[in-house]
Amino acid sequence: xxxxxxxxxxxxxxxxxxxxxxxGTSSDVGSYKYVFWYQQLPGKAPKLxxxxxxxxxxxxxxxxxxxxxxxxxxxxxxxxxxxxxxDYYCSSYAGSNNLVFGGGTKLTVL
Amino acid sequence: xxxxxxxxxxxxxxxxSLRLSCAASGFPFSTYWMHWVRQAPGKGLVWxxxxxxxxxxxxxxxxxxxxxxxxxxxxxDTLYLQMNNLSAEDTAVYYCGVAERxxxxxxFWGQGTLVTVSS
Numbered sequence: 071x072x073x074x075x076x077x078x079x080x081x082x083x084x085x086x087x088x089x090x091x092x093x094g095t096s097s098d099v100g101s102y103k104y105v106f107w108y109q110q111l112p113g114k115a116p117k118l119x120x121x122x123x124x125x126x127x128x129x130x131x132x133x134x135x136x137x138x139x140x141x142x143x144x145x146x147x148x149x150x151x152x153x154x155x156x157d158y159y160c161s162s163y164a165g166s167n168n169l170v171f172g173g174g175t176k177l178t179v180l
Numbered sequence: 181x182x183x184x185x186x187x188x189x190x191x192x193x194x195x196x197s198l199r200l201s202c203a204a205s206g207f208p209f210s211t212y213w214m215h216w217v218r219q220a221p222g223k224g225l226v227w228x229x230x231x232x233x234x235x236x237x238x239x240x241x242x243x244x245x246x247x248x249x250x251x252x253x254x255x256x257d258t259l260y261l262q263m264n265n266l267s268a269e270d271t272a273v274y275y276c277g278v279a280e281r282x283x284x285x286x287x288f289w290g291q292g293t294l295v296t297v298s299s
Contacts, residue, residue, distance in 0.1 A: 071242055073224075106285035108225070115289040116217075116225060121281050159225050163284035167230065167239035169215070174224035 074099065074160055074172035081178040087148040090175045092160035093141060098170055100141035104163035107136060107145045109156045110174075116159060120145065147177070155179045182206040184276050184290030191296045196266050200293060202259035202276030210234075210254035213279040215286045216261050218272035218295075228274070229261065232283075243269075266297045 075093040082088035092099065092107075099105060105123045108116035118127055123143060124136035133154075135146045143162070147154055160172040188200040202214070216228040229240045229250040238250050249262040259276050273294050277286025 073226075102284070104282055104284035106282075110225075115275055115291050117289075118285075118287050121285055121287070125281075127281075127287065157224075161225075161227065161285055167237070168241070169227040169230065169284065171217070171225045171227055 071164060071168060071170055074162060074170055076158075076160060076172035076175045078173070079176045079178065081180055082147075082150045083180045084150050084152065086150050087146060088150060088177065089144050089146045090158055090160075090177070092143040092145070092162075092172045094143075094162055094164075094170070095141055098141075098162040098164040099138065099143050101165070102163045103138075105136070105138060105143040106161045107134075107143075108159045108161070109154075110159065111156050119158075150179050152179050182278065182280075182288045184278065184288065186274060186276055186290045186293040189274065189293030189295045191298065192266055193299050194267055194297055196297070197262070197264045198266065198295060200261040200263065200274055200276075200295070202261075202290060204257045204259065204278065207278065207280065209252075209257040209278075213283040214250075214252060214259045215277045215279060216250060216259075216274060217277065217286075217289070218270075218274045219292075220269075220272040223272075225275075226272075230279075230283075231259070263295070266295075268297050271295060271297045
């Protein structure tokens, strides 16, 4: 149950795009469509922004885009806004009814 | 409106026990799998446990297996996490989550309850 690998930090200027990676193995990200992405503001609960790799819950802007290639999933935020500054976490089904999270990425809007 | 309200956190000595509760409302509780995750101070999210709709199947992270027990009371729309033999490494905010869209990930998390293990 090793954690998925995310970069500790990412940044971009308003209006730019930034991509956050989430690297697992063939036992988790590489084998299942159950990759979720969460946004967490300081002191708040995580909020779902993408599920099953690329599906957006209602209310989440289409500036948030998800994809997956092999053992790596990615979250792309386009048209960066100040309100996007937060911690972002990925999670994946890891088989045997277990889940695994990434270590989190702090996104800074410059 | 989906609401999850965790309670039961607090200060406990090493080796002690706590039972967390998660009161659910705004959705058909018995229909969905439920999860617990935790977040140590300044650290990332870590999955802890999950339970199926009827409570007959459970799963745990290796770090808590044999010490924590997840359960649910569908008549009371409440999820539980019994935590035994606690250590400092269990200090964290514990969040419960409901898996509506997919059993293998939670759509919505409560606001969390803080568990502090210290002498």
